[in-house]
């Protein structure tokens with residue numbers, strides 16, 4: 001088999017793995033980010049410290065270190081995650097922690113009057129959060145969230161360090177076999193650009209749908 | 214207690230830290246009455262109004278709505294609040310909801326009405342405040358100040374409140390929109406909607422009030438019918454406020 005067909009076949013397999021990781025970890029990190037963000041604003045002392053601790057830790061650690069800890073570190077403690085699930089956990093924790101910052105900022109940017117009006121209508125705290133605060137938070141946090149998702153697409157390449165066979169690791173392997181760096185890495189760069197273009201477009205569409213002027 | 218008393222407020226006190234906002238306020242409101250509260254900035258008007266639906270918790274004092282004591286700690290305040298219409302100075306319409314949904318959300322989520330019942334009540338309320346039906350699907354950001362405040366009134370009104378509380382309902386409006394809002398409040402009051410109105414529009418207060426309450430430094434310094442206050446103000450501050458603000462007085 002010639003270089004290109006061999007490379008492309010493997011690249012598609014790598015891309016499939018990358019997409020699987022992203023399709024699982026993007027929604028999980030958004031959910032985690034919203035839970036952490038709301039916990040940081042509305043939680044009692046204990047919940048506040050736990051959620052702030054999680055978010056500060058995983059924003060503080062380089063993602064590559066997080067991945068190594070989750071895969072090799074946990075294995076030392078007899079907790080065995082596959083490379084695939086270790087990277088999903090890592091991306092979810094890291095992405096979710098950053099997203100929680102946007103969520104927290106969005107909640108705090110909502111004027112006090114919105115909650116007051118909800119209470120004046122007789123809503124309880126839960127109704128106030130679900131029907132008034134959460135939807136406005138979604139709208140206000142969206143630009144930040146979409147940024148974070150774009151980072152996650154880029155950072156998904158880091159999972160090669162724990163042995164996930166995603167596109168970047170395919171590229172690295174082929175580069176060490178064939179030394180055709182320009183072709184290999186340009187192709188991979190193009191794939192990432194394409195993924196990011198698609199993500200950007202999707203978020204633009206969602207943003208326009210939610211626009212409320 | 215007089216049988217037609219709908220709101221009875223007894224000896225309310227409220228401090229924010231060391232600053233005293235309410236210092237022993239008592240009054241009654243009868244069914245159908247229009248009560249207007251005036252007073253200089255910082256005299257405790259907003260605090261008083263927000264105590265009435267417990268958006269602010271008084272430190273001391275008791276409040277009865279009908280024959281229910283709402284300051285009783287065992288009471289479910291959410292059940293009470295839905296019966297008290299509150300109109301804010303800054304409208305506080307829900308930014309993410311259309312005009313129609315702003316009015317419907319309390320009916321659907323709090324009063325648990327069916328969508329079509331809620332829709333009917335919302336449309337009723339919106340036409341009472343004279344809002345054009347071409348605006349029903351607009352968002353608050355697309356409305357003028359006067360339209361926003363009328364939607365806010367409709368949102369409160371749709372809940373079938375036993376009393377409406379207005380906190381300076383025209384203070385955030387550009388001058389050209391003041392009248393359309395006062396017109397709505399006037400119409401509701403004339404139709405027998407029990408109302409407490411905090412305002413700096415003295416001529417409106419004198420025109421609409423059954424009784425005016427004058428507040429200063431957290432106390433009621435004087436109260437009475439507009440004609441009484443005008444002809445024979447007991448307090449020098451009342452006199453000042455009335456004369457400074459009432460155009461036709463002299």
Ligand SMILES: Nc1ncnc2c1ncn2[C@@H]1O[C@H](COP(=O)(O)OP(=O)(O)OP(=O)(O)O)[C@@H](O)[C@H]1O
Pocket residue numbers: 229232233234252253254255256257258259260261
């Ligand atoms: N949330 C708060 N925290 C601290 N102090 C407050 C708070 N709200 C009001 N105050 C103080 O309580 C006093 C009464 O304020 P309040 O807003 O009730 O007056 P007001 O009569 O409504 O004034 P205005 O005409 O300016 O609206 C003022 O001294 C004010 O500074």
Ligand SMILES: [Mg+2]
Pocket residue numbers: 258259260380381
């Ligand atoms: Mg005020």
